[in-house]
Amino acid sequence: MQEEYAIEVDNIKKSFRVYHDKGFTLKELSLFKKRRGYEIRNVIDGLSFKVKKGEAVALVGHNGCGKSTTLKMLTRIIYPDSGNITMRGRVSSLLELGAGFHADMTGRENIFINAAIFGLTHREIEERIDDIIAFSELEEFIDNPVRTYSSGMYMRLAFAVAINVDADILLIDEILVVGDAAFQVKCFNRLREIRGKGTTIVLVSHSTRQIEQLCDRCIWIHDGKVRADGKPCDVNPLYLDFIAKRGSEYKDAKEDKTKYFEVKRYGSGEAQVSEVRLLKNGEPALGFDAEDPCTIHVDYTVRECVADAVFGIKIYRNDGVLCYGTTTRAEHLNRIELSEDGSIEFIMPRLALISGEYTIDISIETGEEYPVDYWKSVAKFNVTSSIEDEGTTRMEHQWKLGKMD
Amino acid sequence: METTLERIEEIYAYREMIFTQVHRNLRGRYKGSALGFLWTFLNPLFQLIVYTILFSVIMQNKIEQYSLFLFVTLIPWIFFGTCMSEGSGCLRDMEDMVKKIYFPREVIPISYVVSQFINMLLCFIIVLVALLVAGRLTNPAVFVFLPLIMGIEFCLTIGLVFITSAWCVYLRDVKYMMTIITMAWQFMTPVMYSVDMIPGNLVKIFYLNPMTSVIVAYRDILYYQQAPEIDTLIIACIMGIGSLVVGWHLFNKLKRKFAEYL
Numbered sequence: 001m002q003e004e005y006a007i008e009v010d011n012i013k014k015s016f017r018v019y020h021d022k023g024f025t026l027k028e029l030s031l032f033k034k035r036r037g038y039e040i041r042n043v044i045d046g047l048s049f050k051v052k053k054g055e056a057v058a059l060v061g062h063n064g065c066g067k068s069t070t071l072k073m074l075t076r077i078i079y080p081d082s083g084n085i086t087m088r089g090r091v092s093s094l095l096e097l098g099a100g101f102h103a104d105m106t107g108r109e110n111i112f113i114n115a116a117i118f119g120l121t122h123r124e125i126e127e128r129i130d131d132i133i134a135f136s137e138l139e140e141f142i143d144n145p146v147r148t149y150s151s152g153m154y155m156r157l158a159f160a161v162a163i164n165v166d167a168d169i170l171l172i173d174e175i176l177v178v179g180d181a182a183f184q185v186k187c188f189n190r191l192r193e194i195r196g197k198g199t200t201i202v203l204v205s206h207s208t209r210q211i212e213q214l215c216d217r218c219i220w221i222h223d224g225k226v227r228a229d230g231k232p233c234d235v236n237p238l239y240l241d242f243i244a245k246r247g248s249e250y251k252d253a254k255e256d257k258t259k260y261f262e263v264k265r266y267g268s269g270e271a272q273v274s275e276v277r278l279l280k281n282g283e284p285a286l287g288f289d290a291e292d293p294c295t296i297h298v299d300y301t302v303r304e305c306v307a308d309a310v311f312g313i314k315i316y317r318n319d320g321v322l323c324y325g326t327t328t329r330a331e332h333l334n335r336i337e338l339s340e341d342g343s344i345e346f347i348m349p350r351l352a353l354i355s356g357e358y359t360i361d362i363s364i365e366t367g368e369e370y371p372v373d374y375w376k377s378v379a380k381f382n383v384t385s386s387i388e389d390e391g392t393t394r395m396e397h398q399w400k401l402g403k404m405d
Numbered sequence: 406m407e408t409t410l411e412r413i414e415e416i417y418a419y420r421e422m423i424f425t426q427v428h429r430n431l432r433g434r435y436k437g438s439a440l441g442f443l444w445t446f447l448n449p450l451f452q453l454i455v456y457t458i459l460f461s462v463i464m465q466n467k468i469e470q471y472s473l474f475l476f477v478t479l480i481p482w483i484f485f486g487t488c489m490s491e492g493s494g495c496l497r498d499m500e501d502m503v504k505k506i507y508f509p510r511e512v513i514p515i516s517y518v519v520s521q522f523i524n525m526l527l528c529f530i531i532v533l534v535a536l537l538v539a540g541r542l543t544n545p546a547v548f549v550f551l552p553l554i555m556g557i558e559f560c561l562t563i564g565l566v567f568i569t570s571a572w573c574v575y576l577r578d579v580k581y582m583m584t585i586i587t588m589a590w591q592f593m594t595p596v597m598y599s600v601d602m603i604p605g606n607l608v609k610i611f612y613l614n615p616m617t618s619v620i621v622a623y624r625d626i627l628y629y630q631q632a633p634e635i636d637t638l639i640i641a642c643i644m645g646i647g648s649l650v651v652g653w654h655l656f657n658k659l660k661r662k663f664a665e666y667l
Contacts, residue, residue, distance in 0.1 A: 076507045079661050091507065099501065104433060105433060121421050
């Protein structure tokens with residue numbers, strides 16, 4: 001059955017002319033024709049996917065990968081050069097909030113203007129206006145001109161209209177950052193409710209947390225094609241891993257499996273850390289789930305023998321909070337004698353960090369706490385999780401319900 | 406690409422958007438100004454005064470009640486002229502909406518022209534009062550032709566605004582060119598003078614201008630209180646519908662890339 005799909009995108013292509021210096025006036029168009037060079041950039045290059053009715057799909061990808069262009073084509077603001085897009089049902093897009101608002105007109109009048117742009121009839125708007133006003137929490141101010149509104153009130157009104165359109169297909173582009181925290185929660189809950197009613201949702205977001213909370217599918221678009229398509233918990237780590245690696249490519253194209261950042265490094269240098277790798281089940285990785293196993297593999301080289309070496313490791317969250325730090329000395333391990341090149345592994349059967357971005361410090365010290373090689377931020381990795389817990393680490397735990405005795 | 410019927414159906418589905426945009430244009434325009442909506446009437450009245458002083462006091466002519474002779478054509482001309490000079494920018498003015506939201510693009514030029522048309526209708530109330538006061542309402546039956554010629558003028562205008570507003574998206578100069586063209590157009594149309602004053606060998610050329618037939622018909626109905634000549638009506642009708650058809654199709658061709666060029 002074809003009809004089970006709300007959206008069918010079939011091998012679409014779109015290229016833009018990128019002008020080096022774009023001219024819009026007659027003079028520029030005619031006189032400087034030869035001077036105006038341009039290149040053709042294929043933003044979308046054979047993209048195909050289908051979205052079932054009632055599915056909530058997230059589009060992810062780095063900036064410029066074509067996800068916003070795709071969303072614009074789904075909205076029919078721009079059209080593909082070739083290929084077909086089929087949309088079944090009324091489409092509403094939350095690409096631009098408050099379109100057509102007139103500052104001198106009242107909130108109520110602006111609701112009509114804005115809702116009409118989404119294609120609602122007068123009667124449909126009248127049916128919804130109470131819900132819209134209630135959702136915006138602007139009952140007292142609704143008959144005041146919107147120029148008297150604060151920017152938060154303005155956005156609340158705009159979002160309230162857009163969310164009450166009752167579309168069959170809802171397209172959203174990074175707009176879930178409206179109003180204060182309480183209103184954001186309300187918007188988010190509303191989106192979940194809408195999803196529950198069977199509305200098809202396509203969302204572009206950079207927030208992996210939002211995606212995991214709202215969507216049951218995630219499509220990673222890369223260079224105008226689908227690179228991965230699956231559950232958010234499967235696709236997001238791949239994507240985050242890619243993003244992290246891309247960062248390192250600027251520095252060293254060859255060693256794409258390792259991460260070296262601008263680092264502070266000090267120590268006497270008798271022995272040196274040569275490479276730090278993060279492994280998940282033996283494979284290099286930079287994105288982890290909180291429950292994944294993680295091994296930090298450290299290779300070192302030795303120039304002069306170090307009789308009693310102590311290895312240390314510290315894991316920092318990206319805001320500088322130390323999440324965990326330990327050394328071989330602190331754990332009363334045997335003295336390590338470094339006489340030739342080798343490696344050491346720090347094995348975590350369960351990573352147990354909460355969602356976020358982390359950096360690692362690795363140190364080699366002597367028994368007298370004299371630094372041999374201290375390397376800050378030697379590696380960076382991401383943790384994602386479908387569990388919304390907080391703090392620094394996920395403590396081993398379980399919940400047990402019991403009766404009062 | 407959609408068929409004409411599908412486009413019309415879709416525009417009809419978005420009728421509330423046309424209503425609210427017209428409301429926004431009319432009510433929003435003079436918001437915050439002291440005289441507000443009164444400007445809708447003051448603007449043509451001042452133009453009327455200036456032209457009357459110029460053409461009946463300074464450059465004298467023999468037309469009786471010249472100010473009325475001018476008034477009945479000036480109001481329809483202001484509608485047309487404003488749409489020509491300002492209307493070409495209507496899509497550009499709504500840039501944010503066109504770039505971010507889907508709706509049938511025709512809604513914007515239609516809303517603009519309808520707003521101006523309503524302004525004209527309101528001004529016609531004053532025209533009728535003036536005719537009544539001056540005792541020129543001798544043959545009210547002739548007013549049956551008024552909706553017809555208004556409809557023709559509306560078709561002509563909307564067709565041209567479809568074309569100019571779509572071109573203006575691709576080439577900003579169109580708006581500035583239209584300002585100059587409109588000024589010249591006004592003087593090449595018998596708004597401030599009568600067709601009889603045109604040298605005989607040029608009359609045919611003047612009738613190539615679609616507004617000549619429209620203005621002549623307005624003046625026949627309102628000033629002379631007589632039915633317009635059937636030839637005039639037919640010419641006006643053909644040109645009005647022609648403009649609408651050409652504009653409608655050209656707009657359809659150009660609208661797909663609006664969001665990329667704005």
